[in-house]
Amino acid sequence: MKIVCVENVFSEGQIYVSLRPDTAVLRNNDDFYMPHFSTDVVCGCAVLVRITRLAKCLDVRFASRCYDAIGVGVTFVARDVMQKALAEGRPCEEAYTFDRSFAVSPEMKEPSAIGDGSVQMCVNGAIVQSFAIDKMRSSINECVSRASQSLTLKTGDIVAVPMPADVTVRMGNNVRVSLDENDELNFMIK
Numbered sequence: 341m342k343i344v345c346v347e348n349v350f351s352e353g354q355i356y357v358s359l360r361p362d363t364a365v366l367r368n369n370d371d372f373y374m375p376h377f378s379t380d381v382v383c384g385c386a387v388l389v390r391i392t393r394l395a396k397c398l399d400v401r402f403a404s405r406c407y408d409a410i411g412v413g414v415t416f417v418a419r420d421v422m423q424k425a426l427a428e429g430r431p432c433e434e435a436y437t438f439d440r441s442f443a444v445s446p447e448m449k450e451p452s453a454i455g456d457g458s459v460q461m462c463v464n465g466a467i468v469q470s471f472a473i474d475k476m477r478s479s480i481n482e483c484v485s486r487a488s489q490s491l492t493l494k495t496g497d498i499v500a501v502p503m504p505a506d507v508t509v510r511m512g513n514n515v516r517v518s519l520d521e522n523d524e525l526n527f528m529i530k
Contacts, residue, residue: 341362341496341497341498342359342360342362342491342494342497342498343359343360343361343362343364343365343442343497343498343500344357344358344359344487344491344493344497344498344499344500345357345358345359345360345386345415345499345500345501345502346483346486346487346499346500346501347502349479349482349483349501349502350503350504351504355486357486357487357490357491358433358436359437359491360436360437360441360442360500361437363439363440364437364438364439364440364441364442365440365442365444366414366440366441366442366443366444366527367444367446368446369443369446369525369526369527370440370527371527371528371529371530372416372440372443372509372515372527372528372529372530373440373530374511374529374530375418375438375441377418377421377438378418378419378420378421378435379420380418380419380420380508381416381417381418381419381508381509382416382417382419382505382506382507382508382509383414383415383416383417383505383507383509383515384414384415384417384461384469384502384503384504384505384506384507385412385413385414385459385461385469385471385502385503385517386412386413386414386415386442386500386501386502386503387410387411387412387413387459387473387476387480387500387501388410388411388412388413388444388445388448388498388499388500388501389407389409389410389411389480389484389498389499390407390408390409390410390411390448390496390497390498391406391407391484391493391494391495391496391497391498391499392406392407392408392495393405393406393495394492394493394494394495395484395488395492395493396488396492396493397488397489398484398485398488398489398493399485400481400482400485401481403480403481403482403484403485403488404451404477404481404484406484406488406493407451407484407499408450408451409448409449409450409451410448410449410450410451410454410457410473410480411444411445411447411448411449411519411524412445412459412517412519412524412525413442413443413444413445413500413502413517413525414442414443414461414515414517414525415436415441415442415443415500415502415505416436416441416442416443416505416509417435417436417441417505418434418435418436418438419435421434421435422435422436436505442500443515443525443527444498445517445519445524445525446524447524449519454473454474454519454520455474455520456472456473456474456520457472457473457474457476457519457520458470458471458472458473458519458520458521459471459472459473459517459518459519460517460518461507461515461516461517462514462515462516462517462518463507463509463513463514463515463516464513464514465514465516468507469503469507471503473519476501479501480501483499483501484499487499509529510529511529511530512528512529512530513528513529514526514527514528514529515527515528515529
């Protein structure tokens with residue numbers, strides 16, 4: 341399984357594809373431990389789709405046939421590490437591919453089982469990101485198609501569409517993400 345992130349979808353920059361290693365997955369609502377090499381960690385919510393068939397150079401109109409489940413995730417970025425890497429002209433993967441830096445909801449749902457797909461991410465009970473998956477369906481399909489242009493997608497792969505990661509987290513924070521008012525993720529920052 342690979343995690344394919346289609347980045348900058350909701351920004352003005354160029355859309356690009358990045359990969360997360362399987363060691364980056366934070367499962368089962370386990371606690372997120374702040375990395376020892378960073379003092380400035382931010383996070384953002386992501387919409388995830390699970391790929392169910394081989395897909396290469398997929399046209400957008402067929403993208404919805406290649407996934408059977410939608411879930412949510414939270415991606416963590418060591419912002420200080422990223423800024424330093426960018427300033428030095430180095431690749432910045434070390435800022436977001438570290439171990440357990442991508443929380444994945446324990447369960448994913450069939451697209452038809454999701455209402456409007458209202459997603460809310462809360463930190464310590466305060467809503468910090470909110471959006472509706474229903475309004476993003478065409479963007480999700482475009483992202484699956486875009487990912488298949490660069491990589492062969494295989495059964496079990498996850499394509500992630502992250503929102504901008506700009507929510508600062510600190511030790512002791514609680515992060516909760518709900519989908520259609522059901523908590524999908526709920527974990528502590530330690």
